[in-house]
Amino acid sequence: xxxxxxxxxxxxxxxxxxxxxxxxxxxxxxxxxxxxxxxxxxxxxxxxxxxxxxxxxxxxxxxxxxxxxxxxxxxxxxxxxxxxxxxxxxxxxxxxxxxxxxxxxxxxxxxxxxxxxxxxxxxxxxxxxxxxxxxxxxxxxxxxxxxxxxxxxxxxxxxxxxxxxxxxxxxxxxxxxxxxxxxxxxxxxxxxxxxxxxxxxxxxxxxxxxxxxxxxxxxxxxxxxxxxxxxxxxxxxxxxxxxxxxxxxxxxxxxxxxxxxxxxxxxxxxxxxxxxxxxxxxxxxx
Numbered sequence: 001x002x003x004x005x006x007x008x009x010x011x012x013x014x015x016x017x018x019x020x021x022x023x024x025x026x027x028x029x030x031x032x033x034x035x036x037x038x039x040x041x042x043x044x045x046x047x048x049x050x051x052x053x054x055x056x057x058x059x060x061x062x063x064x065x066x067x068x069x070x071x072x073x074x075x076x077x078x079x080x081x082x083x084x085x086x087x088x089x090x091x092x093x094x095x096x097x098x099x100x101x102x103x104x105x106x107x108x109x110x111x112x113x114x115x116x117x118x119x120x121x122x123x124x125x126x127x128x129x130x131x132x133x134x135x136x137x138x139x140x141x142x143x144x145x146x147x148x149x150x151x152x153x154x155x156x157x158x159x160x161x162x163x164x165x166x167x168x169x170x171x172x173x174x175x176x177x178x179x180x181x182x183x184x185x186x187x188x189x190x191x192x193x194x195x196x197x198x199x200x201x202x203x204x205x206x207x208x209x210x211x212x213x214x215x216x217x218x219x220x221x222x223x224x225x226x227x228x229x230x231x232x233x234x235x236x237x238x239x240x241x242x243x244x245x246x247x248x249x250x251x252x253x254x255x256x257x258x259x260x261x262x263x264x265x266x267x268x269x270x271x272x273x274x275x276x277x278x279x280x281x282x283x284x285x286x
Contacts, residue, residue, distance in 0.1 A: 001013065001014075002070075002071075003089075003090055003093045003094075005086060005089035005090060005093055006082075006085065006086060006089050007073070007077070008065045008066075008070065008071050008073055008077075008086065009070060009071035010062055010063065010064075010065060010070050010071075010086055010089075010090055011043075011062060011063045011068060011069035011070045012060055012061060012062035012063075012090060013043070013060075013061045013062070014058065014059065014060055014061075015051060015054045015058070015059040015061070016029065016054035016055075016057065016058045016059055017029070017058065018031065018058045029056065029057055029058050030056075030057055030058070030098075030099070030100050030123060030124075030282075031057065031058045031059075031060060031094075031096055031099050031100065032053070032057040032058065032059055032060065032099065032100035032101070032102055033060050033062070033087060033090075033091070033099050033100070033101055033102065034046050034050060034059060034060065034061050034062075034102050034103075034107075035062075035087070035101070035102065035103035035104070035107030035108070035110050035111050036061075036062075036063070036064070036067075036068075036104070036106075036107050037103075037104050037105030037106040037107045037108075038064075038067065038105070038106050038200075038203060038204055038207075039064060039067060039078070039083075039106050039200070039203040039204055039206075039207045040067060040170060040199055040200045040201065040202075040203040040204030040205075040207070041067065041068070041197060041198075041199060041200075042063045042067055042068025042069065042197060042198045042199075043061040043062060043063050043068060044068070044196075044197065044198075045104075045197075046061055046104075046267075047061070049267045049268075049271055050102075050267070052275050053275065053278065053279070056279060056282060057100060057282075060090075060094070060099075062087075062090060063198075064078075064083050064086070064110075064203065065077065065078065065082060065083070065086055066078045066200055066202060066203050067198075067200045067203050068198045068200075069198065072200075072202075075202040075203075075205075075206055076206070078200075078202060078203045078206045078207070079206070079211055080109060080110060080113060080207075080211055080212075080215065081113075083110045084110060084113045084114050084117060087110065087114055088114070088117075088118055088121070091121060097121075098120075098121055098122060098123040099121060099122065099123065100122075100123055100124045100125075100126070100282070101114060101115060101122050101124070101125050101126065101226075102126045102128070102278075103126070103127055103128065103130065104128040104129060104130070104267075105128070105129055105130055105238075105239060105264065106130075106207065107130070108127040108128060108129065108130025108131070108239075109130055109131065109132075109215065109217075111125060111126075111127055111130075112125075112127060112130070112132060112217055112221070112224070112247070113217055115223075115224045115226060115228075116217055116220045116221070116223045116224060119223055119224060119225045119226065122224075122225075122226040123226060124226055124227050124228075124229075124281070124282060124285060125224060125226045125227070125228040125229070125251075126228070126229045126231070126278060126281070127228065127229070127230050127231065127244075127247060128231045128266060128274075129231065129232055129233055129236050129239045129244070129264050129266060130239055130243070130244070130247070131239050131243035131244075131246075131247070132216070132217050132218045132221060132243065132246060132247050132250065133215060133216040133217070133218050133243075133246075134212060134213055134214060134215050134216055135243070136238065136239055136240065136243050137160070137208075137212065137213065139240050139242075139243075140237060140238045140239075140240070141156075141160065143237040143238075143240060144156055144180065144237055147180070147237060148177075148180060148237075151176055152176055152177055152180065155169075155172060155173050155176050155177070156173070156177065158173060159173060159204070159208050160208060161208075161209060162204070162205040162206070162207070162208040162209015162210065163205060163209065164201040164204060164205055165201070166201065167199045167201060169201075170199050170201050170204065171195070171197070171199060174197075180237050180238075180263065180264075181237075181238075181263055181264045181265050182263055182264070182265040182268045182269055183235060183261065183262065183263050183269050184268055184269050218246070218250060221247065221250030221251050222250065222251075222252065224251045224252075224253075225253070226253070227253050227254075227255075227281075227285035228248075228251045228253060228254035228255070229254070229255050229257065229277070229278065229281040229285075230244050230247045230248040230251070230254055230255070230256050230257070231244065231256075231257050231258075231259065231266065231274070231277065232244030232245070232256075232257075232258045232259070233258070233259050233262035233263050233264055233265075233266050233269070234258055234259060234260045234261070234262065235261075235262065235263040236262070236263050236264045237263065237264065238264055239264065241258050244256065244258065245258075255281060257277050259273060259274070
């Protein structure tokens, strides 16, 4: 499905009913926006692993402008600010009141920025393996230099410079760095996953070669008023756990969970524990 909003068309998909009839009882489930990372990837990284949340939430997946199945446009418009405003426009397009915001990695940066700008529209905020500032970049380079192979460091330079020349280079980056992203990396599975992704080199180049170098919302975290769950992976190399700790420290009404047996892809390394944490948070903070 497509929403024609602002100056673009955003692809979105919905999983689960809003109004539920069960045991002669009718009730309405909260709606959650799942914000994908990258940037330069698409929403399918959430599927099917996050489907378990559909028992408690109506899930709205969407692709950022210029990414996945959403409309391509001028690469200069592929900004975090536009991602935030597109998200708000999509909420209005769908006629929703408050939403649960779930953001992973870059999606967490969008989620934080959205909750800062539109605090009245967020019922719950869940930030997974993300950061509140550009400081993550130098830390990630340091960790990769310590733990990564020569091949991994070489191709990661394209990420730091924001100069992927084609989708094949970006696909190779994700395949080569896959063991750093997940402790349970399976080379056979990883190859198939990334072969099926819709990638956008313009989106990732604009981010890492541009606006992420100055991204910083640390001094605005106090504006977030929704109950917040911050999740980090102990072995995460690109959004190290200290950045999750920093986010939690900056948000008054927040809980922090560091997953001891996970890297960046907690949904792959500890999926059951991840969903238990999210479900428990939603029940406890309801």
